[in-house]
Structure formats: C-alpha cells, structure tokens
Amino acid sequence: MIKLAKYAMIAAIALSMGACASIQLAPAGAYQAGSYSVNLGSDWNAIPIKTGKRKKASLLTKDGQLLNAVYLFSDLEAGDSLLRERRKENPVPKFDTDLSDLELVEFLVDSLVKAGAYAGVATQNVRPDSFNGEDAIRFELSGNTKAGLNVEGSALMSVIDEKLNIILFMAPSEYYASKDRADIDGIFNSVAAGRGIG
Amino acid sequence: MKNRLLGLSLAIALTMSACATNQTRTTTNSFTAAQSSKTLLVKPDVELSVLMASGMREVRANWSQDGEKYLTAALVEALKARGSDITVMDPNEGLTPRQIQIIKLNDAVVQTSLIHDYQANKLPTKKDKFDRTIGPGAMVLKGSSGADYALMIKSRGAFQSGGKMVMNIAMAALGGPVQTGGTTLYATLVDLETGDIVWSNLAGAAMGADMRKPEGAKTIVKSLMKDFPL
Amino acid sequence: MSVTFMSKTANRLLTGAAIALMLTAPLSAKDLRPQDMSTDEAGMWYQVDKLEQHVKTAGIRNTDPALIDYVTRVTCKVTGEDCNQIRVYIIDAPVFNAGMYPNGMMMVNSGLLLRAENEAQLACVIGHEYGHFSERHSLERWRKAKGLANLSMVVSMAAGAAGAGNGGSLASGLVSLALQQSFSREHEREADDIGFAVTAGAGYSATECALVWTNLISEQDASEFKKVRKRGRRNNIFSSHPVPKARAATLAAMAVSTPSGADLGEAVHKAATQRHFSHWLKTELLAKDYSRHIHLFEQLKARGRDGAVLDYYIGEAYRLRRGEGDREKAIAAWESAAQQIGAPAEVWRALGEHYRKKKRRAEALSAYQKYLNQAPAAQDRELIAAYVNRLSSE
Numbered sequence: 001m002i003k004l005a006k007y008a009m010i011a012a013i014a015l016s017m018g019a020c021a022s023i024q025l026a027p028a029g030a031y032q033a034g035s036y037s038v039n040l041g042s043d044w045n046a047i048p049i050k051t052g053k054r055k056k057a058s059l060l061t062k063d064g065q066l067l068n069a070v071y072l073f074s075d076l077e078a079g080d081s082l083l084r085e086r087r088k089e090n091p092v093p094k095f096d097t098d099l100s101d102l103e104l105v106e107f108l109v110d111s112l113v114k115a116g117a118y119a120g121v122a123t124q125n126v127r128p129d130s131f132n133g134e135d136a137i138r139f140e141l142s143g144n145t146k147a148g149l150n151v152e153g154s155a156l157m158s159v160i161d162e163k164l165n166i167i168l169f170m171a172p173s174e175y176y177a178s179k180d181r182a183d184i185d186g187i188f189n190s191v192a193a194g195r196g197i198g
Numbered sequence: 199m200k201n202r203l204l205g206l207s208l209a210i211a212l213t214m215s216a217c218a219t220n221q222t223r224t225t226t227n228s229f230t231a232a233q234s235s236k237t238l239l240v241k242p243d244v245e246l247s248v249l250m251a252s253g254m255r256e257v258r259a260n261w262s263q264d265g266e267k268y269l270t271a272a273l274v275e276a277l278k279a280r281g282s283d284i285t286v287m288d289p290n291e292g293l294t295p296r297q298i299q300i301i302k303l304n305d306a307v308v309q310t311s312l313i314h315d316y317q318a319n320k321l322p323t324k325k326d327k328f329d330r331t332i333g334p335g336a337m338v339l340k341g342s343s344g345a346d347y348a349l350m351i352k353s354r355g356a357f358q359s360g361g362k363m364v365m366n367i368a369m370a371a372l373g374g375p376v377q378t379g380g381t382t383l384y385a386t387l388v389d390l391e392t393g394d395i396v397w398s399n400l401a402g403a404a405m406g407a408d409m410r411k412p413e414g415a416k417t418i419v420k421s422l423m424k425d426f427p428l
Numbered sequence: 429m430s431v432t433f434m435s436k437t438a439n440r441l442l443t444g445a446a447i448a449l450m451l452t453a454p455l456s457a458k459d460l461r462p463q464d465m466s467t468d469e470a471g472m473w474y475q476v477d478k479l480e481q482h483v484k485t486a487g488i489r490n491t492d493p494a495l496i497d498y499v500t501r502v503t504c505k506v507t508g509e510d511c512n513q514i515r516v517y518i519i520d521a522p523v524f525n526a527g528m529y530p531n532g533m534m535m536v537n538s539g540l541l542l543r544a545e546n547e548a549q550l551a552c553v554i555g556h557e558y559g560h561f562s563e564r565h566s567l568e569r570w571r572k573a574k575g576l577a578n579l580s581m582v583v584s585m586a587a588g589a590a591g592a593g594n595g596g597s598l599a600s601g602l603v604s605l606a607l608q609q610s611f612s613r614e615h616e617r618e619a620d621d622i623g624f625a626v627t628a629g630a631g632y633s634a635t636e637c638a639l640v641w642t643n644l645i646s647e648q649d650a651s652e653f654k655k656v657r658k659r660g661r662r663n664n665i666f667s668s669h670p671v672p673k674a675r676a677a678t679l680a681a682m683a684v685s686t687p688s689g690a691d692l693g694e695a696v697h698k699a700a701t702q703r704h705f706s707h708w709l710k711t712e713l714l715a716k717d718y719s720r721h722i723h724l725f726e727q728l729k730a731r732g733r734d735g736a737v738l739d740y741y742i743g744e745a746y747r748l749r750r751g752e753g754d755r756e757k758a759i760a761a762w763e764s765a766a767q768q769i770g771a772p773a774e775v776w777r778a779l780g781e782h783y784r785k786k787k788r789r790a791e792a793l794s795a796y797q798k799y800l801n802q803a804p805a806a807q808d809r810e811l812i813a814a815y816v817n818r819l820s821s822e
Contacts, residue, residue, distance in 0.1 A: 025322035045321045062323065063330075064310035089653035091716040096750075100781055101811060110714060119487030119520065126808035137811065144487035149302040174303045175333025175393070245475075259474035260465030290481045298485050 023047050026060055033058050034074025036132060036165060039190035041183040044070075052081035052092060060187075062180055068171040070187060076164040082111040097162045101137045102126075104157050108166065109141070118143050118151065131158030131165060132191050141170070152177045156188055167191065218404040218421040221316055223328040225396045229389065231427045236283040238345035238390070242269050243352045246410065249379045251361035261410050265353065268415035273349065276419050280428045285343040296338050304332050304350070307395070308386060316400050329394070336393035347396075347428070348388045355381030355409070381409065383422055397427050461531070473531050480533045483517050490518040490538060490704070498700035499536055499554075502547055505630045506555045510562065522711045524644060528557035530564065541701050542708045543643065543724070545731055547693025548636035551627050559622030560615065620675060624682050633692055638680035643727065645676065650723035698733065705734060706772065709741040718749035739765035740775050747778070758782075773803035777812065784815060793819050 026046040030037045034056070047059040051073065060070040073082070076095050083092040093110040105123055112121050121143035129138035136158035144150050153170035169184050171177040246261035274284045289301055311330050314321050339348055356379035358366065366376045381403040386395050401422050408414035462470040483489060490496075495518055504511035513532040523539040534557060544550040628634040651657045701708075712721050722745045729738045743761035746754040759782055765775045780795035796816050800809060 023319060023321060043323045045323050061321070064314055064321065066306045066310050089651075089655045089717075093716075100785070102777075102781065102808065105808075114714060122807070124807050125810065127810035128814045139808075145302075146487050147302060147305070147482070148298070148485045148487040148489075149306060150299060172303055172306060174299050174335055175331075176303075179333070245478075247471075256468060257471040257475050258466065259462075259470035262474055263465060290484075302485070 031058075031060070031072075033072035034165075035163075036074060037190075037192055038072065038167070038187045039192075041186045042180075044183075051076060052084050052094075053077070053079065055080060062183075063176070066172075067176045068180060069169070070184070071166065071168040071170075073164065073166040073168075076166075078162070080164075082108075082166075083115055095164050097159070099159075104137060104159070104164070105139060105155075108155060108157065108168065112141075112143075112170075117145055119146050119148070120144065129156060131156060131160070134158050134160045138188075142173075150174065154184070154188065156191070216405040218407065218418075219402040220421065220424045221400045222425045223311075223315060223330075223395075223398045224425060224427065225329065225394050226327045227329050227331075227392070227394050227396075229392075229394065229396050229427070231396075232346055234281045234283075235346040235428060236285065236344055237277050237387075237428070238339065238343055238348040239270065239273055239277070239284050239286045240348060240350045241286060241288050242266050242273070244269060244355075244409075245353070246355045246357065246381075248359045249356040249362050249377060250359050251365040253377060255356050261357070264411075265355070265409040265415070268412045269351065269353065269409050269419065271412065272415040272419040273351070275416070276423055277349070277428070280426070282347075282428050285345060287341075287343070287348075294338070296335070297341075300332060300335050300338055303335075304386075304388070307332055308350075308352075308384070311395070311398065312384065312400070315398075330398070331395065332388065332393040334391070334393055336388055336390045339388075340390050345390060348390055349385065350388070351383060351385045353381060353383040353409070355379070355403070357408075357410075378405075380405070381407070381418070383418070385422060387427070397425065399424065469530070476529045476531045476533065479529070480515070480517075480531065483519075483533070483535070488520050490520045492518070492703065495541075495700055495704070498696070499541075499550070502551050503534065503554050503558075506551050506626050506632075507558050508626075508630075510558070514558075514561075520708075520711070522708065522715065526553050526557050528561040530561070532561070534561075538704065538708050539712075542705075542712070542728075543640075543647075544697060545639065545643070545694065546636065547697045548627070548632040548634075549640045550697065551630065551632045552623060552634070552637040552640055554623075555625075555627040555630075556619045556623030558626060559619030562622065563615075563618055616675075617678075620679065624679060635680070635683040636692070638676045638683060641676040641679070647720055647724050647727070651717050651720040653717060656717065656720070702734075706737050706741075709737065710744075713741070713744060713748060716748070718745045721745045734770060736765045736768035736771040736775070739768070740772050740778070743775075743778060755782075773799050773806070776802065777806075777808075780812070780815070784819065789819055789822060 024046045026040060026044040028040050028042050031040050031044075031046070040060075044060045044062060047061065047065070049057050049059050049071075051057055055076060057074065058072040059065060060072065062068050078096045079094055081092045081094045085092045092114055093107045095104075095107060099107060105126060109121050109123060112118055121141055124140040124142065126137060126139040129136045136156055138156050139154070141153040141155060142151070150173040151170055152173045153168065155169070156167045158165050167188060169187075171179075242265075244262050244265040245257050246265045247255035247257045248261075249255055270286060274286070277284050293301065307330055313319055314324070315328065315330070336348070339345075358377075358379050362377070362379075366378065369376050383399070383401045383403065385397075385399045385401070387397040388394070389396050399422055401424075403409075403418050404421065407417045407421075409418050462473060464470060496516055499518060500511075500516045503514055503516055507514060514528070514534050515532055517533065517535045518541070519535050519537050521537045521539055522542075523537055524543050525537045526535065526540050528534045534554070536554070540553060541550070544553070624634055624637055627637060648659060649657055709725065712724065715721070722742055725738050725742045725745065729735055739761045743758040743765065746758035746761060759779075762775050762778050762782075765771045766779065776795045776799035780792050780799060783789075783792035783795055793816060796812050796819075800806070800812060800816070803809070806812070
C-alpha cells in the first residue's frame with residue numbers, strides 16, 4: 001500500500017505516517033481546527049497531519065495535496081515547527097513567542113522551502129489583518145515546485161496567547177488556484193473562535 | 199525524482215496475474231465522444247529494464263526505444279481503426295512556456311490520481327466521481343494539430359535476466375521471494391476543450407505480452423483500450 | 429575483491445613530465461554517445477538523457493542567459509574541442525557542488541559560483557568534472573556498484589545458508605560500501621590530475637585550484653555542527669573524497685612544479701554573478717549553520733565583494749542565530765551597512781524593526797521611512813506603513 005508519507009517530499013509539510021486509512025470527509029459547514037473553526041462552503045477531504053512536536057493539524061483538500069491544499073495549524077507552542085527535524089545538523093525553522101510579524105512570515109516561507117517541495121517561494125502584499133478579532137498578518141505567496149510547476153497561495157497567521165495559528169492555501173497557478181475560489185475566501189473570512197458555530 | 203516515484207507507483211500496481219489486468223476510470227463529467235476526431239498522441243514514456251539476479255533493475259536503451267516505437271505504431275493503428283486522425287507529439291520539443299506548465303500540471307494530476315483513485319487512499323468527496331481535469335488551459339496543447347484529444351502513456355517493465363531466472367528457481371526451491379518482472383502501463387485520454395481526463399487505465403500486461411516485439415505491442419494495446427471512448 | 433588501493437597514501441605528487449604527457453595525449457573529440465543500444469552504457473545514457481529533459485524546465489534551474497554564457501565560456505576554455513558535447517545547467521542550490529554526467533550534461537550549483545573567488549577557481553572545478561567525464565568514471569562506478577550489488581547478494585545468501593543470519597548480510601553490506609567509496613576516491617584523484625592539467629593548459633593560474641579546497645576547509649571548520657566539521661577530517665574507508673587537506677596539499681605541490689598561466693578573472697567572475705549575489709546569500713541562511721555562514725560572508729567581504737550587502741546578511745545571520753549577544757552583533761552589522769554606499773533597502777527595515785522593539789520611536793520612524801522611500805515597490809509596504817502610522821500617532 002502506498003503510504004501518503006512517502007510523497008511528503010513532493011507535497012511538503014509534516015504528513016503523518018498513519019495517514020493512509022484516515023482520510024475523512026469534512027462536510028460543508030463548520031470545521032473545527034483545534035481552538036478555532038472555519039466555515040466550509042462545500043464538502044472537503046480532511047487528512048490528519050502533525051507538527052514537528054506531534055501536535056495535531058489538518059490538511060483539507062478537494063482534489064489531492066498537489067492540486068489544492070488548505071493547511072490549518074492551531075496553537076503551536078514555542079519550539080514547535082511545521083516540519084519534523086530529522087537530523088540535528090539540518091535544523092528546521094521553529095516558532096518562538098518573541099518573533100516579529102516579519103519573522104513569522106519568514107518562519108512559514110522558510111518551512112515551505114525547507115520541506116523540499118518548492119524551489120522558491122516569495123511573498124506579496126504583506127499586510128495587517130485579523131484572526132477572530134486578534135491581530136494577524138495576511139499575505140499572498142508565489143513560487144514553483146522543484147519540477148517547475150508554478151504555484152501560488154495565501155496565508156493568515158496570528159499569535160494568540162503566545163500560541164501560533166496558521167491558515168495556508170497552496171495550489172498550482174494553472175487552473176487550481178482559482179478553482180474553489182469562493183470556498184477558499186470563505187475559509188479565510190470565516191475564522192471564528194470557539195466551537196461549533198460557523 | 200518524479201519519474202522514480204511514478205515508477206514506484208506503477209511497480210506497486212503490478213499484480214502477479216498471468217492475465218492482463220485493467221483498472222479503467224471514465225469521467226463522470228458530461229462528455230460525448232466526437233464521431234471523427236483528431237488525437238494528439240504524446241510520445242509514450244517507456245522504460246524497459248532487465249531484472250538482475252541481485253534484484254536491481256537496469257534500464258536497457260534498446261528495449262525502451264523498441265518498446266516506444268512498437269507501442270506508438272500499435273496505438274496509431276488502434277486509433278485509426280476507431281476513426282481518429284493521429285498526430286504524434288514529442289513533449290520535449292518546441293513547447294511554449296504555457297504548454298510546459300500544462301504538461302507539468304498534467305504530471306501532478308496524474309500523480310495525484312495514481313495515489314487516490316486506484317489504491318486505498320480514496321478521497322471521500324470523490325467516492326462516486328471521477329472528475330480529474332487539467333482545466334480549459336488544455337486548449338493550448340492543440341497547437342497547429344487542431345487535435346480534440348491527447349493520449350498520454352507511461353510504461354515501466356522489467357524482464358528477467360538469465361541470472362535472475364536461475365535465482366528465481368533457487369529461491370522457489372528455498373521457499374523465498376520470487377520476482378518475475380512484468381509490464382505496467384498508465385494511459386490517460388484528455389479532452390483538449392475541457393481538460394478533463396475522460397478515460398484512464400492502469401493496466402498490467404499479460405505475462406508473455408512483450409512490447410519489444412511488434413506483435414506483443416499490438417496485444418498489449420488491444421487489451422489496454424478497454425472501455426476506450428473513441 | 430582487491431583492497432590494495434585502500435592502503436595508498438593520500439599524497440601523490442605528479443611529476444612535470446607526467447602532466448606534460450597528459451596535456452599532449454589526445455582527449456576525445458569524437459561523439460561519445462554509445463552506438464550499441466544494447467549495452468549497459470546505453471541504458472545509463474537513456475536515463476541520464478531523461479534526467480536532462482527534466483532539468484531543462486525544472487524550478488531549481490537558474491536560466492539567466494548571461495550567467496549560463498559565462499560558465500559555458502569557461503567550460504569551453506577548459507575542455508577545448510569536447511566543449512560541443514557539454515551542456516551547462518546552473519542549479520540554484522546553496523551547496524558547493526558540480527557534476528558532469530556521461531551524456532555531457534554538466535550541472536553547476538549556485539553555491540559553487542558564490543564561493544569561487546574568480547574565474548580560475550571555477551575553471552579548476554569544471555576541469556575536475558571534465559576529468560570524470562573524459563575518463564568515463566560514471567560508467568565504471570556504476571558497473572562496480574552493479575557488480576557489488578550482485579556480489580553482496582551472493583555473499584549474504586551464502587552467509588544465510590551457513591546460518592550466519594543477519595550478521596552475514598550486514599558485513600557484506602559494509603564491505604561493498606567501502607569498496608564502492610574507495611573506488612570513487614581513486615576516481616577523484618584521477619579527476620584532480622586531469623582537472624589540474626587542463627586548467628593549467630588553458631592558461632589559468634593553477635595555484636587557485638588548491639585555494640578552492642583551502643577555502644572550503646576553513647568554511648567547514650567554522651560549522652556549528654560537529655558532523656559537518658568532521659566531514660573533511662578523517663581519511664576513513666567510508667569517505668568518498670580524498671581528505672580536502674590532502675587534496676589541497678597535492679594540488680599546491682603540483683602548482684609549484686608546473687608552469688601555469690596567470691589568468692585569474694576576478695572582475696569577470698564578480699560581474700557575471702552580481703545579479704544573483706544577494707539572493708544566493710539569503711538562501712545560504714536556510715541551512716541554519718550560522719557560524720559557518722558568517723565565516724563565509726566575512727571571507728567574501730575580505731575578497732572585496734559588496735560590503736554593504738554582506739554586512740546586511742551578516743546581521744541577518746546573527747538575528748537568526750539568537751544566541752547570547754547576537755542581537756547586538758546584528759545591529760552593529762546593520763549599522764555598518766547603513767553607512768556604506770549601496771546599502772540595500774532591507775537594512776533600514778531591519779533597523780526599524782530593532783528600534784521599534786526597543787521602543788526607540790523616533791529612530792524607528794526614521795528607519796522605516798527610509799525603507800519605504802528606497803523600496804516603494806516593497807512587498808510588505810502595507811505592513812510597514814501600518815507600523816509608521818501607529819508610531820506616528822503615539
């Protein structure tokens with residue numbers, strides 16, 4: 001059986017080794033991602049993933065990780081990373097509570113490049129935003145995969161009570177970045193705290 | 199790396215069956231096959247290897263080139279018999295940057311499909327759907343050929359070396375694992391108006407069907423074209 | 429299985445006569461592509477040809493025509509007639525490396541172009557890779573690996589039959605690894621010999637060849653990680669290159685005993701790589717081996733490369749390292765950069781960030797303003813403008 005984890009190098013961030021049998025349906029409506037929830041305009045697929053320190057996170061996709069990916073990270077603590085650090089002499093970017101806004105952006109972008117899927121990632125239009133009423137940063141991303149496929153995306157990051165929350169969308173520029181646009185916008189706009197209510 | 203991973207997927211799809219196996223998918227999007235059409239046949243990506251006693255595979259250039267030649271000929275013949283005009287296209291020659299992006303997107307879609315549509319990692323939202331697509335940008339592949347469809351084929355195969363056969367005999371006697379090789383093909387037909395993959399087939403060739411020979415290639419293609427919509 | 433070459437000493441002086449012989453020996457000008465498609469060599473070329481098609485449009489490929497022209501020109505100078513068999517691909521990767529494939533595809537990493545002080549040093553490395561190519565080392569190494577794989581299999585089966593269990597296959601695995609690595613060490617020495625000969629023959633100053641390794645050793649020694657520091661040290665049977673120190677000594681000795689040209693090409697090299705300099709420095713930092721990065725950046729400064737840009741990235745390295753006293757060192761580096769002509773706009777942003785953190789309001793405002801003025805198209809101008817608004821209204 002092909003384990004999804006074998007393809008982590010194509011498609012980046014910390015896939016859990018046990019993802020094989022556990023792709024779940026994420027039905028339209030509220031989707032709980034740790035301490036916050038987002039609203040899904042239609043049915044999505046949810047693949048459980050883990051941070052470097054084994055904290056649970058989610059990867060939502062319509063068509064597969066390489067084609068559209070919405071990463072939902074919640075409550076990362078200082079010292080945690082989006083990638084697993086396999087060797088001491090190849091360290092991964094780590095979150096810390098005293099990172100500035102620009103350093104938070106750098107943390108995410110460096111993680112994406114370090115994960116090995118992308119040849120280069122640049123950010124556009126870095127601006128203040130809000131994450132359920134709390135200060136946040138929002139920006140667009142663009143780049144290409146190691147194979148040369150152009151990709152783009154969007155990110156929202158916020159540190160609340162010294163814990164990091166991230167919503168990240170990445171997709172090939174050709175066709176897939178604009179497919180499901182309404183759903184993607186809805187996810188970003190709907191970030192709400194607490195449980196249940198969308 | 200992409201080729202190696204695709205090779206891995208294809209290798210895993212190999213079954214021990216002596217008979218040809220086919221896993222076909224046809225689009226659940228709306229689609230009507232044109233009565234007479236033009237098909238762009240992208241030069242098949244073929245790698246045929248000798249399976250050595252050590253278990254290592256070694257690609258043989260002459261086998262791969264022969265396989266590509268005879269497979270192409272058999273496909274052209276089969277498509278013509280179904281009323282489709284053929285243009286053969288080399289995906290490495292003279293593509294515009296946009297066309298290159300479409301080809302790379304196709305690679306990503308195909309890779310994704312192999313992970314989720316044939317093995318156990320099915321996506322719940324696609325339970326009753328096969329709607330794989332590269333989007334309307336596929337039109338840029340029409341180029342000067344004016345083709346309606348593009349047919350793309352990847353194949354990986356391995357044939358036992360003499361040493362391997364000896365090893366297999368010894369292993370069988372010891373009750374150990376036996377690797378006999380085999381040939382796998384993955385074919386997709388793309389509608390160049392919508393970009394939809396209207397048909398795909400993950401196929402294992404029958405034992406003894408050998409695309410290094412013209413007749414073998416014809417046998418393989420005959421079986422491969424199961425449920426072919428044109 | 430012969431193991432005698434493992435006991436050869438690392439230092440081996442090539443006499444002037446031997447080098448002269450190499451220079452006059454006809455290097456193959458014919459097309460090296462195998463004619464018989466049934467051979468293992470043809471199979472290897474088939475796969476390498478496919479790899480090349482992939483590399484052509486890969487995302488990690490640097491397609492700057494001026495840079496490719498420069499590296500191609502140096503390649504042609506070094507390889508002479510064989511140049512028309514060689515195709516140059518520049519790979520954006522912050523690691524010192526270059527590789528020549530049997531079908532004539534040559535990949536040169538940006539990490540190498542960043543570290544080469546001049547055209548002569550680049551020529552040295554290309555000459556070395558050409559040595560592998562012209563001696564068909566890849567094919568020999570590959571055949572050896574195949575043979576070893578078969579051998580290991582036979583050994584472990586025999587061991588298993590004799591009841592040695594796992595121990596048998598582990599031992600044979602280690603032996604085959606050692607043999608494989610030792611074989612490529614011999615290749616590296618051969619390539620060094622040839623590389624030196626063609627580089628000197630092309631008129632370059634061949635004393636530069638040893639400097640390539642001397643610089644690399646000193647950078648490696650500056651690593652924060654013990655494993656990286658030890659990489660070049662021990663001449664153990666598992667190391668796949670002759671110990672850099674030994675190579676440097678061998679090459680330096682060769683230079684003394686051979687007439688070579690005086691071409692350095694420092695200005696040309698700087699000009700060709702200038703456009704990418706800042707980006708390459710930035711990607712070095714992804715490795716997070718900050719003491720090594722700072723060492724390299726200081727080395728580049730000492731060679732007269734863009735001081736303001738280098739001071740900015742030295743500051744960045746200290747900022748990212750977050751060790752005791754590093755913040756102060758970062759500020760010092762940025763403040764030094766700010767005083768130099770050609771300071772990148774990012775220096776002002778970095779200072780603005782620092783002053784804002786320290787609640788030095790006026791200085792923060794001034795720095796951010798300077799950043800926005802110098803980089804009106806900055807991708808984070810909306811965020812920085814928001815800081816300016818907030819600070820202004822306080």
